[in-house]
Amino acid sequence: MKDRITISEVASYYLQSIKRNLKFGSADDLIPLRIAFGRSLQINKMPNIPEPTLDVQDKVNTHKKRGFQLTTIEQGQGIIFQALLSQKYQKKIEGDEYVDLLTQHIEHGLWIIFNDTEKIKGYDYLVRIMPRMDDLDTPLQNFRLENDKKGVLKVKIGTEKQTQNAIEYSINTANNPHFGIIGGSGSGKTYFLKHLLREIRQNSDYETHFIVFDYKDGDIAKDLEFVQATMAEVINIKEKPLPLNIFAGVENNEREQVARAERIVEIVKNVEASIGKVQEQNLYDAVLQAYQNSNPYPDFRIVRDILQQINPRPDSLTSVLRPMVEQNYFAENTELIYGSWTNKTLIIDIHALESNKELVCFFVLNQIHAELKRLGTAPINPESKATQIRTFIVIDEAHYFLDNPKRSKILAKMIKDVRSSGGGIILASQSPDDYDTAESDFLELLEFPIILKSTPKSHKFLEQKFSLSSQEAREMLQKLGKLERGEAYLLFEKKPILVNLTK
Numbered sequence: 001m002k003d004r005i006t007i008s009e010v011a012s013y014y015l016q017s018i019k020r021n022l023k024f025g026s027a028d029d030l031i032p033l034r035i036a037f038g039r040s041l042q043i044n045k046m047p048n049i050p051e052p053t054l055d056v057q058d059k060v061n062t063h064k065k066r067g068f069q070l071t072t073i074e075q076g077q078g079i080i081f082q083a084l085l086s087q088k089y090q091k092k093i094e095g096d097e098y099v100d101l102l103t104q105h106i107e108h109g110l111w112i113i114f115n116d117t118e119k120i121k122g123y124d125y126l127v128r129i130m131p132r133m134d135d136l137d138t139p140l141q142n143f144r145l146e147n148d149k150k151g152v153l154k155v156k157i158g159t160e161k162q163t164q165n166a167i168e169y170s171i172n173t174a175n176n177p178h179f180g181i182i183g184g185s186g187s188g189k190t191y192f193l194k195h196l197l198r199e200i201r202q203n204s205d206y207e208t209h210f211i212v213f214d215y216k217d218g219d220i221a222k223d224l225e226f227v228q229a230t231m232a233e234v235i236n237i238k239e240k241p242l243p244l245n246i247f248a249g250v251e252n253n254e255r256e257q258v259a260r261a262e263r264i265v266e267i268v269k270n271v272e273a274s275i276g277k278v279q280e281q282n283l284y285d286a287v288l289q290a291y292q293n294s295n296p297y298p299d300f301r302i303v304r305d306i307l308q309q310i311n312p313r314p315d316s317l318t319s320v321l322r323p324m325v326e327q328n329y330f331a332e333n334t335e336l337i338y339g340s341w342t343n344k345t346l347i348i349d350i351h352a353l354e355s356n357k358e359l360v361c362f363f364v365l366n367q368i369h370a371e372l373k374r375l376g377t378a379p380i381n382p383e384s385k386a387t388q389i390r391t392f393i394v395i396d397e398a399h400y401f402l403d404n405p406k407r408s409k410i411l412a413k414m415i416k417d418v419r420s421s422g423g424g425i426i427l428a429s430q431s432p433d434d435y436d437t438a439e440s441d442f443l444e445l446l447e448f449p450i451i452l453k454s455t456p457k458s459h460k461f462l463e464q465k466f467s468l469s470s471q472e473a474r475e476m477l478q479k480l481g482k483l484e485r486g487e488a489y490l491l492f493e494k495k496p497i498l499v500n501l502t503k
Contacts, residue, residue, distance in 0.1 A: 002099040004067045007107055010052050012063040014110040021117035022125065033073060035126075036109030037102065039116075041084060043205055047101075047108035053339020070099060073106075115343060116206070120231055151381035153208065153389060155199035157450075157490065158499040167492055167499055169448060171200075172386045176447045177424035178415060183452030184430050188486040190219060192450070192501045193394070193428055194226050200392060201230045201345065208389045209345045210426075211368065213361050215397040221349040236349040237360065241328045243337045246363050247290070247297045261287040267366060270406035271359045272320050279317035282310050299333040301325050323355050330363070341368050342375065342391045342422075358400055358407065368393060368423070369414045378422030390422035398427040399434040402442070415445050430454065432461035450490045450501070453483040466496040 007015070018024075018032050040047055052060060074081060085093040085101050093101060117125055157167040171177045179196070183189035200208050210230070214220045221227070221234045235242060246264060250256035265284050269275045275283075286306040290298035293306075304321045311318075324330065331337050338344060341364070348364065350357050368391065378388045401407045415425045427446070429435075433456045435442050449465050456462075456477060463473035466489070476489065476496070483489075486501050 001095045003070050005070060005073060005099060005103040005106065006065055006067045007103065007110070009063045009065055010049075010056070010060050011107040011110050012066045013056065013060045014107075014114040015066070016063070018110060018113050018117060021121045022113075023122050029068065030072060030075070032110075032113075033068070033106055036106050036113055037073075037081070038109070039112050040105040040109035041088060043108075043112060043207065045207070047104040049108055049111045050340075050343075056339065070102075073102070116231065118233070120228070150384035151379075151386040151388060152384050153200070153204050153386065155196060155203060156502050157196075158488070158501040160492075161487070161498045161500060167490075167497070170386070171424070171448070172389050173384060174447045176419045176445065177387075177389055177392075178419070178446050179424075179426040179448045179450065180435070180442070180446035181426065181428045181450050181452075182430070182432055182434075182454060183488070184454045186485060187452035187454065187483070188501065188503070189428060189452050190396075191486070191503045192452070192488075193396075193426070194220065194223065195502050196426070197392070197394070198226065198229050200389075204389070206231060206345075208391065209343060210392040210394055211341070211344070211346045211348065211364065212394040213364075213396060214347055214349045214351055215357065215395075215400070216351055218349050218351040220396075221347045221351075227347065230345060232345045232347050234347045234349060236352075237329055238327070238349075238352045241331050241335070242348070242360070242364070243331050243335070244341075244364065244367060245297065245299055245331050245333060245335075245337050246367065247287070247294075247299065247303075247333075248337060249297075250291075251296050257288060257291045261291075263366065267362050267410070268317075268320065268359065270410055271362050272316075273404075273406070274316040275320065276316065279315060282307055283317060286310060294333060297333055300330055301332060320356065320359070323353075324359075327353075329353075329356065329360055340371065342371050361395065361401075362407070362410065365393060365411075365414055369418060372418050372421035372423045375421055377420050387420075388422050389424050392424040392426055393418075394426040394428070396428045398429040399431075402427075402429065402434045408442070412442060412445065415442075432456040433458055435461050448491070450488050451480060452488045452501070453480060453485070455481045466491060467494070468496070 015029065015032060018036075019028065022032065024032055070078075081102060082093055082098055085098060089101075151172070152170050153172045154168050154170050157169055159165065160167055181189055181193055197210055197212070200210065212220055221236065227234060247260065250260050261284050264287055265280050268283060269280050283303075286303050287298070289306050290302045294302055300321060304318065304325045307318060307321070350360055353360065372390065375390070378390060380387050395401065401411050418425070431454045432451060436458050446465070459470070459473035459477045462468060462476050463470060466473070466476070468476065480489070486503060487498065488501050489496050489498055
C-alpha cells in the first residue's frame with residue numbers, strides 16, 4: 001500500500017491560503033488537511049474539483065506538489081479514516097484505493113474551504129461548519145443526508161392559512177426553478193426574499209449560490225445578519241468597482257473578439273434606448289480597435305478614449321459610457337477580476353448609482369449567462385431527477401426591466417437558457433401588472449409565483465398563472481389589496497392557496 005499522499009500544485013496553493021485565512025501557523029499542515037477531509041465528507045458530494053480560476057492560476061505557478069506521510073495524516077486513526085470512506089462508498093475501502101480516495105477528498109476539501117473562507121474566516125468559520133447539537137439529537141428532523149443523496153433542494157415557504165399545513169417547494173425537481181415574488185411597499189416582500197435565499201444557501205449546504213442586485217435602498221446589503229447567514233460578499237459599486245471586465249476571455253482570438261463586440265453592442269442598444277445606428281457602429285469599431293491596442297484585453301476607459309477619437313463631439317453613446325468610466329463601475333484591465341461568477345454569493349449594491357443601473361445589471365447577467373452556457377448541462381440525480389442549481393440571479397425592482405420591451409426580451413431569453421445549465425431567476429416586483437407590459441411571456445417562465453399585498457389593475461396575470469376563471473380572478477384581485485403583511489397567494493399542487501409566509 002502507498003505510504004504517502006501527494007497533493008497537486010493547486011491544492012498546495014489552497015492549503016497555504018487556508019492556513020492564512022484560518023490563522024494557522026505557517027508550519028501547521030496536519031490540522032487543515034484533516035479538516036479538509038472532514039469538510040469534503042460533510043458536503044456529501046463526489047470529490048470533483050473544477051479548474052482553478054484565472055486569478056488563481058497566476059498564483060499557483062509559485063507552488064509545487066507536496067507529499068505527506070500517510071501516518072502523519074492518520075495520527076494512529078487510520079481505521080477511522082477507512083471506516084468513514086467505506087461508509088460513504090458502501091464497500092470496503094483499503095490498500096491503494098484508500099490512499100487515493102483519501103487524497104482526493106483532502107484536495108476536494110481544500111478547494112471547498114478555500115472558497116468558503118473568501119467570505120468568513122478564522123474561528124467563526126470553524127464554528128459555522130460544526131454540526132449543531134440539536135442536529136445530533138433530532139436527526140430525522142434536521143439532518144439533510146437523505147435529501148442530499150437525492151439532490152433535492154427543498155425550501156420552506158410558509159403555512160397554509162386554512163389547514164395550517166407547512167408548505168415546502170422542491171425547487172429543483174419542478175419544470176424550472178424560477179420565482180416571481182410580487183408585493184407592494186410594506187407587504188413583507190423583502191423579508192420573505194431574504195428568508196428564501198437563506199433557505200437556498202443552508203439547505204444546499206452552501207453549494208447553491210446567488211447574486212442579488214440590491215436596487216432600491218440598499219436594505220439587503222445593510223442586513224449584516226443576512227450577509228453572515230448566507231456567507232455573502234457585499235460589493236458597493238460606489239466604493240469599489242465590480243471585479244468584472246466584460247472584454248476579458250477572448251484574447252488573441254479574432255473571431256471571438258468580433259462576437260464579443262457584437263454582444264456588447266446588442267446589450268447597450270437594447271438597454272439604452274438613446275443609442276442610434278451610428279453610435280452602434282462606432283461602439284463596435286471602438287471595441288475591435290481596443291482589442292488590437294490592448295494587452296491582455298481592453299476596458300471601458302480604453303474604449304471610451306477610442307470613441308472620442310472616432311467622434312470628438314459628445315453624443316448619446318459617450319453620455320452612457322461617461323459615468324461607467326469616471327465612477328469606475330467595472331475593473332480596468334490592470335485590476336483583478338473574478339475568474340468565475342457562478343461560484344460566488346454576492347450582493348451587488350447599486351442603489352446609489354445615479355445612472356446606468358440597468359446596464360450594469362445586464363453586463364453582469366450576460367457574464368453569468370455566458371458562463372452557465374460554457375459549463376453546459378447541470379448534473380441530474382438519476383433517482384430523484386433533481387437538477388443541480390448552481391446559482392440564482394435575483395433582480396429586485398424587476399419592473400424596470402419588464403416594462404421595457406427590449407430589456408424584457410433579453411431577460412426572457414436568459415431565463416429560458418439558464419435553466420438547463422443550473423441557473424435560477426428570482427424576479428421581485430411590485431405588482432402583477434408589471435408582467436402584463438412585458439413583451440415576452442413571463443407567465444410560462446415563472447414556476448413559483450408568490451403574490452403578497454398589492455393593488456393590480458388587471459386580473460390577467462392571476463387568471464392565466466393560477467388557471468382561474470375571469471370571475472375567480474376578479475375576486476382574488478380584490479383580496480390582494482386586503483392581505484396582511486406576510487400573507488400571500490401562491491400555487492401549490494397546481495392550486496392557488498393563501499399562506500402566511502415564513503420570514
